Amino acid sequence: MAVNHQAGREAPDEIIIRVVNLKKVYGMGDAQVVALDSVGLQIRDNEFVAIMGPSGSGKSTLLNILGCLDRPTSGKYYLAGEDVSDLNKTQLAIIRNKRIGFVFQSYNLLPNTTALENVMLPLLYNRNGSAGSAEQQKQKGMAVLEAVGLADRVGHKPQELSGGQVQRVAIARALINDPVIILADEPTGNLDTRAGEEIMALLAELHARGSTIVMVTHEDEIAAYAQRVIHFRDGHIEIDQLNGRRAPGLKNLEVSDAGR
Ligand code: ADP
Numbered sequence: 132m133a134v135n136h137q138a139g140r141e142a143p144d145e146i147i148i149r150v151v152n153l154k155k156v157y158g159m160g161d162a163q164v165v166a167l168d169s170v171g172l173q174i175r176d177n178e179f180v181a182i183m184g185p186s187g188s189g190k191s192t193l194l195n196i197l198g199c200l201d202r203p204t205s206g207k208y209y210l211a212g213e214d215v216s217d218l219n220k221t222q223l224a225i226i227r228n229k230r231i232g233f234v235f236q237s238y239n240l241l242p243n244t245t246a247l248e249n250v251m252l253p254l255l256y257n258r259n260g261s262a263g264s265a266e267q268q269k270q271k272g273m274a275v276l277e278a279v280g281l282a283d284r285v286g287h288k289p290q291e292l293s294g295g296q297v298q299r300v301a302i303a304r305a306l307i308n309d310p311v312i313i314l315a316d317e318p319t320g321n322l323d324t325r326a327g328e329e330i331m332a333l334l335a336e337l338h339a340r341g342s343t344i345v346m347v348t349h350e351d352e353i354a355a356y357a358q359r360v361i362h363f364r365d366g367h368i369e370i371d372q373l374n375g376r377r378a379p380g381l382k383n384l385e386v387s388d389a390g391r
């Protein structure tokens with residue numbers, strides 16, 4: 132188990148995500164784009180964080196690195212105390228499947244595949260049988276669908292569900308491996324206002340039950356559900372502030388330059 136040397140402590144000190152001097156550069160030579168520049172950040176267990184900022188400011192790049200979909204060019208990323216900055220693609224895929232629940236704007240569900248089969252899919256990639264027997268896997272799938280209010284839709288395929296319901300299936304799929312963190316990139320971006328509110332109510336409920344959530348959005352009304360809002364500009368953090376309302380237990384949070 133990796134030790135978080137910078138903090139001088141092991142993982143269970145509540146910091147789930149710790150990013151130090153993170154940099155991401157795309158392309159080469161004249162075509163280089165610095166998507167993230169010296170980003171430092173700490174996110175604690177059970178925080179609900181919204182990431183905002185103009186298009187191209189680096190929000191998705193950050194989320195993809197936090198979600199182990201991509202690697203930083205330089206800098207460190209500790210996930211639950213483990214240094215994942217230099218892992219290769221295969222190692223990242225294992226960490227991602229075990230520890231991360233990812234929700235995208237465009238659902239990414241398999242068509243012609245039932246809600247239950249879609250949510251069970253990540254269990255297929257679990258090595259060494261850790262996902263349990265076929266029956267246990269099915270029960271787990273049913274349980275996460277029930278948790279998102281879709282117990283009566285388990286046999287429906289995406290095309291037989293509304294946009295809001297499809298996104299709830301995607302959230303159920305993100306929950307199936309008990310992730311340490313849920314990452315959502317504009318989860319309401321393709322939904323009408325009412326369906327978007329349903330999805331936010333669901334994320335708020337998951338947060339209340341203990342989930343740690345980091346969500347990208349460009350809508351103030353959506354960001355208002357979060358406890359903490361981080362604004363990006365040109366690849367760096369411009370503002371990092373608590374949302375004012377529900378912040379008990381976060382008083383000692385080192386907010387702005389915490390991870391540097
Ligand atoms: P946001 O999500 O805030 O809109 P992104 O993180 O997607 O911003 O992009 C940040 C910057 O990096 C932008 O200038 C974008 O054009 C660039 N970028 C993102 N992905 C790639 C890529 N795969 N190759 C080259 N440039 C990229």
Ligand code: MG
Nearest residue numbers: 187190191192
């Ligand atoms: Mg984006």
